[in-house]
Amino acid sequence: MTGSPDSTLFRKVVCVDLDDDSPPTDAAAALRLIQDQRSATARRLDPDARLLYWPWGVAWLVGFGLFFLRFPPGDQALAHLPGWLPLTVLFVLLAAAGATQAVVSVRAYGQVTGDSARRGQWYGYAWALGSVSVYAGLGRISEHLPHDLAALLWSATAVGLTGALHMAGGAVWLDQDLFRLGVWISVINLIGAIAGPGWHPLVVAVAGGGGMLVAGALARRRQRQRQQP
Template identity: 80%
Template sequence: MEQDDDRPPADAATALQLIRDQRAATVSRLEPDARLLYWPWGVAWLVGFGLFFLRFSPDGRVLVRLPDWLPLTALFVLLAAAAVVQAVAGARAYGQVTGDSARRGRWYGCAWALGSVSVYAGLGRVSEHLPHDQAGLLWSATAVGLTGALHMAGGAIWLDRDLFRLGVWISVLNVVGAFAGPGWHALVVSVAGGGGILVAGAVARLRQRHRS
């Protein structure tokens, strides 16, 4: 006996709605939770750069007596944790995707890796000749600027307005923080950068639910 679920749709409207439901279910299955892609990075920036501001405040002040090594160590640990969370979430969602989309993702990941290594290699040779506060500003402003540029590139590749806008936001606040100077840059990136990434993740998640 034929089951109800096996019967063809009664009319064109029902068939169209069935197609939409199936498409939404497929997208939901293949698209990772946006919060896993954004929020770990937002927390890393908020906490990591926040510790930098508290320990290395403008004009050489110290707002909170922290060990010199703690802010950088905390930032690196949080960034590494964010990268792991994003990699696992992406692998689970995109593991079944092949073709041009998969190739774009791999190449984009290579751009992140090689771009970061090449930039940091150059910074390592230059920063040792600068005062401590200026060297810190150079490292952080370059890293944040690279992040903003690659976010805009990712938004252009996948025609993702939210990702592109986040890249623009990060780039603009990086310029503001760099001109403000050492200490202030860490505060701007922590609050506006980390907070902006958290907001972007929340907005992206709401849109995912709306599409579903």
């Protein structure tokens, strides 16, 4: 937050005589004090939305993009990459996105407890337990499938679960950006699944990853409007 044009404003607010028990000079000063203090607090407690959306968008764009280039429809790879590379890159980037989200959230909300913290915690459990239970079933089926169908099954299920949980998150926090992103992910997952093996990762990379980047920019814009004093 430091270095932003807002920081001068914040400094002005905190330099008010702190031991002063006297009332604000007039009604206008009182209103300014309220607005400045509320927006400064919101800025400090609300992490930059881009840091929550963009790392996942990049992971999908690059990870699924590489997967499409290596395993496109048909037998001919579009790029000569080692077969292990796309999934490795995808999982490394997803792990990095998760770590970024954890650090950013703890910094912002770490010292706040109560209903919000409980919501976040339960939502996290839904992701963890939901993923484990779904993938355990998939693992037992996919070994009996040909490579392209197994890949489609895994990615369509993972993307579908992500879409559903984003919608659920939107419902929990009444966050329309999050909810709309969930709807978008679910719809493009459907389109990718209909398009079939080979095409699904392309749809997820471009429309899914791109959608997350757009959603992050929109969420950031809304956040800035909300934090205007």
